[in-house]
Amino acid sequence: MADDTYDYDLFVIGAGSGGVRASRIAAGYGARVAVAEEHRVGGTCVIRGCVPKKMLVYGAHFAEDLEDAKNFGWTIDNPKFDWSVLRDNVLKDVDRLNGAYTDTLKNNEVEIILDRAVLTGPHEITLGSGKVVTAKHILIATGARPHVPQCPGNELGITSNEAFHLEALPPRILIAGGGYIANEFAGIFNEFGSKVTIINRSDQLLRGYDESLRDRLLQISVMKGIDFRFNAEFKAIEQTEDGCLKVSMTNHEDLVVDCVLFATGRVPNTEGLGLDKAGVELGQHGEIVVDRFSKTSVDHIYAVGDVTGRVQLTPVAIREGQAFADTLFGGKPTAVDHSCIPSAVFSHPPLAGVGMTEGQARNKFGSIKVYESDFRPMKNVLAGRNERSLYKMVCAEGSGKILGIHMIGPESAEIMQAAAVAVKAGLTKEQFDQTVAIHPTMAEELVLLR
Incomplete structure (x- = not known):
C-alpha cells in the first residue's frame, strides 16, 4: 500500500472523533498515517463538548433527586453544592480521556503531530513549525466552533468552551440561543442555583424537534424558574462599574446579569487551512462540500464530521470516519446513511x-x-x-x-x-x-x- 512518493499515505488534520476513527482504521489497513492536532486529542466532544457537559447534567440532576428523596424515606440534612469540586473532577476525567485517545492512536502506530497544519500544495502540508510534509490522501476533520453574534461588547461573553472552566457559578446568567446547547446549559445552571434567562432571536426553541415536545419543555422550564425572552437580538453588552454585564436587546428591556453565554450555533473550522489554494469547494456557510463518500471537489482530499455541515453529531462523525477508511484503504466502498438519525437534548x-x-x-x-x-x-x-x-x-x-x-x-x-x-x-x-x-x-x- 505504501507509496514512497509521499511521506504518508494519509494525513489527517484534526484529532476529534471523526479524525481519530479514520486514522485508527486506516492504519489498521496498513496505511502510513499522521494526524495533526493543534489543541488536544479528542476534539470538541471529549474535551469541551458532549462528554464533560453530560457530566454536568448528571451533577445537576442531584438537585432534584436530593429533594425528591424525602418522600422516599431519606433524610438528607443541609446538602451543599461545590461547583469547584464538580468542575475539577470533570476536567480531570477529560484529561483521562485525552490520554486514552492518544494511547489509541499510538497503539495503532498513528503518528501524532501536536501542531497546526495548513495545505500549501496539492499533496503538501506545512506545519506550524515550518516543516513541510506530503501525503497521498488528506482528510480534513477540523470540526466546528461556537458562533458568537456580532454586537458591541460581545467579547464580554463566553461560549460553551469556557463554561467548563468558570471560577464560580454566576448568580445570574443570560444564555443566548434556542438550540440544544442553550437548553442544556439552562437546565444545568438552573439546577445549580443560578437565575437563568434564555433569549432567542426567533419565537421557537429546538427547531427540528417535534412541536409537542418543544412546547412541553418550554412549559416545564418555565415551571422550574427559567425565564425566556423571544424575538430578542443583541444590541450591546456593557460592563457596569460593579463588574456586572448590562445587556440591551430588541423588543425587551435591558437586563443586568453576571455572565452571558453564547449558544447560537456552530461554525465549521475551515478558515486558514489553505483550502482555497488546494481548490476545495466550500458551501455558503463555510462548510466543506463533499459527496456521499466524503470526497471533496479535489479527488485526493476528503472531509468528515462537523466541518462538512452535514449532521453535527459525534456518532455521525465517527461513522463517516469509519466509512472513509473502509472505502479508501479497506476496499469496502461505504457511504453513511444520514437519514433517520436519532438525537437527544439533555435538558431537564x-x-x-x-x-x-x-x-x-x-x-x-x-x-x-x-x-x-x-x-x-x-x-x-x-x-x-x-x-x-x-x-x-x-x-x-x-x-x-x-x-x-x-x-x-x-x-x-x-x-x-x-x-x-x-x-x-x-x-x-x-x-x-x-x-x-x-x-x-x-x-x-x-x-x-x-
Whole structure:
C-alpha cells in the first residue's frame, strides 16, 4: 500500500472523533498515517463538548433527586453544592480521556503531530513549525466552533468552551440561543442555583424537534424558574462599574446579569487551512462540500464530521470516519446513511427523537396516524412532582409503518436508542403492539400506545 512518493499515505488534520476513527482504521489497513492536532486529542466532544457537559447534567440532576428523596424515606440534612469540586473532577476525567485517545492512536502506530497544519500544495502540508510534509490522501476533520453574534461588547461573553472552566457559578446568567446547547446549559445552571434567562432571536426553541415536545419543555422550564425572552437580538453588552454585564436587546428591556453565554450555533473550522489554494469547494456557510463518500471537489482530499455541515453529531462523525477508511484503504466502498438519525437534548427533563416529526410527516404524506401517551412517571408521583412526560409515535396511514418516535421525560435518550433501531428497521405499530410490556417502566408506554 505504501507509496514512497509521499511521506504518508494519509494525513489527517484534526484529532476529534471523526479524525481519530479514520486514522485508527486506516492504519489498521496498513496505511502510513499522521494526524495533526493543534489543541488536544479528542476534539470538541471529549474535551469541551458532549462528554464533560453530560457530566454536568448528571451533577445537576442531584438537585432534584436530593429533594425528591424525602418522600422516599431519606433524610438528607443541609446538602451543599461545590461547583469547584464538580468542575475539577470533570476536567480531570477529560484529561483521562485525552490520554486514552492518544494511547489509541499510538497503539495503532498513528503518528501524532501536536501542531497546526495548513495545505500549501496539492499533496503538501506545512506545519506550524515550518516543516513541510506530503501525503497521498488528506482528510480534513477540523470540526466546528461556537458562533458568537456580532454586537458591541460581545467579547464580554463566553461560549460553551469556557463554561467548563468558570471560577464560580454566576448568580445570574443570560444564555443566548434556542438550540440544544442553550437548553442544556439552562437546565444545568438552573439546577445549580443560578437565575437563568434564555433569549432567542426567533419565537421557537429546538427547531427540528417535534412541536409537542418543544412546547412541553418550554412549559416545564418555565415551571422550574427559567425565564425566556423571544424575538430578542443583541444590541450591546456593557460592563457596569460593579463588574456586572448590562445587556440591551430588541423588543425587551435591558437586563443586568453576571455572565452571558453564547449558544447560537456552530461554525465549521475551515478558515486558514489553505483550502482555497488546494481548490476545495466550500458551501455558503463555510462548510466543506463533499459527496456521499466524503470526497471533496479535489479527488485526493476528503472531509468528515462537523466541518462538512452535514449532521453535527459525534456518532455521525465517527461513522463517516469509519466509512472513509473502509472505502479508501479497506476496499469496502461505504457511504453513511444520514437519514433517520436519532438525537437527544439533555435538558431537564431530556427529550429525544428519531425519524419524522408529526409536522414533517403531514407535509409529506398528508394523512397519518399519531399515537400519544401523556403521563406522570411513577417516581414523580411519589415525589410529589407534577412534571409530566410525553411519548409520541407517528405512523403511516394504512401500513402502520412507524415514521417517527418522539419523547420527553426521564431517561428519554436511553430509551430512544433502542426505539431508533425499530424505526430504522421499518417496523410497524402492530409489531410494537405485539411486544409484551416490561412493567412498571416508562418505556412500556411505547408498546401500549392507543
